[in-house]
Amino acid sequence: MGQLRKNVAIIVAMIMIVVTKAEEHIVGGESIGWTSYPPGGASFYSNWASNHTFIVNDTLVFKFESGSHSVAELTKNNYEKCDKNEKIEFYVIGPARVTLNRAGRFYFSCTFSGHCSSGQKLSVEVVTGNFSSAPRKAPSSSTPPSLPPSGSSASVASTTFSIFITTITFKTLFQF
Numbered sequence: 001m002g003q004l005r006k007n008v009a010i011i012v013a014m015i016m017i018v019v020t021k022a023e024e025h026i027v028g029g030e031s032i033g034w035t036s037y038p039p040g041g042a043s044f045y046s047n048w049a050s051n052h053t054f055i056v057n058d059t060l061v062f063k064f065e066s067g068s069h070s071v072a073e074l075t076k077n078n079y080e081k082c083d084k085n086e087k088i089e090f091y092v093i094g095p096a097r098v099t100l101n102r103a104g105r106f107y108f109s110c111t112f113s114g115h116c117s118s119g120q121k122l123s124v125e126v127v128t129g130n131f132s133s134a135p136r137k138a139p140s141s142s143t144p145p146s147l148p149p150s151g152s153s154a155s156v157a158s159t160t161f162s163i164f165i166t167t168i169t170f171k172t173l174f175q176f
């Protein structure tokens, strides 16, 4: 009985890892947040983004003082031109929480004058989360922003994991 309980506990623990909650990403990190003239200029937020993996239903948290900055979701075209007239979504209260509710690329910018062109803009690529405990990219200084081809590494991980779970389950059953 003791052994069975132990194995059940292991299975429960593994299942809890599988259903890990969507992640929150504090844009620019806790200390810098969402600001104009970020250190290093316009590359700051793209570097930040390349240090993270964004999965559908993850949340971006833009930390800023209301009235000093804002967050507008823009089209790719308007993002590139820093044209903030047509906003897909608009957030004026900081901190702003934005759920990345689909796969694909999102574009954000501050709407305050000059802030977009001084580097307060962010574009992120969101990938499908088939397998929420799929290895998220560990923060690394020098890796270029590369995205796994949709599904391939995730499904390999998923298959490996399924085999693992099946093995554990069988081992438990054969305790009887």
Ligand SMILES: *[C@@H]1O[C@H](CO)[C@@H](O)[C@H](O)[C@H]1NC(C)=O
Binding pocket: 028, 029, 044, 045, 047, 048, 049, 051, 139, 140, 141
């Ligand atoms: C990306 O991660 C590296 C390594 O942890 C860190 O040195 C660098 O400051 C990070 N870049 C940004 C923009 O967060």
Ligand SMILES: *[C@@H]1O[C@H](CO)[C@@H](O)[C@H](O)[C@H]1NC(C)=O
Binding pocket: 056, 057, 129
């Ligand atoms: C994202 O969240 C919504 C609402 O909770 C849910 O219906 C949807 O299935 C989720 N999508 C993914 C890929 O987890």
Ligand SMILES: *[C@@H]1O[C@H](CO)[C@@H](O)[C@H](O)[C@H]1NC(C)=O
Binding pocket: 128, 129, 130, 150, 151, 152, 155
């Ligand atoms: C899971 O990933 C596969 C392979 O990339 C993809 O075809 C499928 O649509 C994904 N399923 C969900 C529910 O996102």
Ligand SMILES: [Cu+2]
Binding pocket: 035, 036, 068, 069, 070, 110, 111, 112, 115, 120
């Ligand atoms: Cu701003």
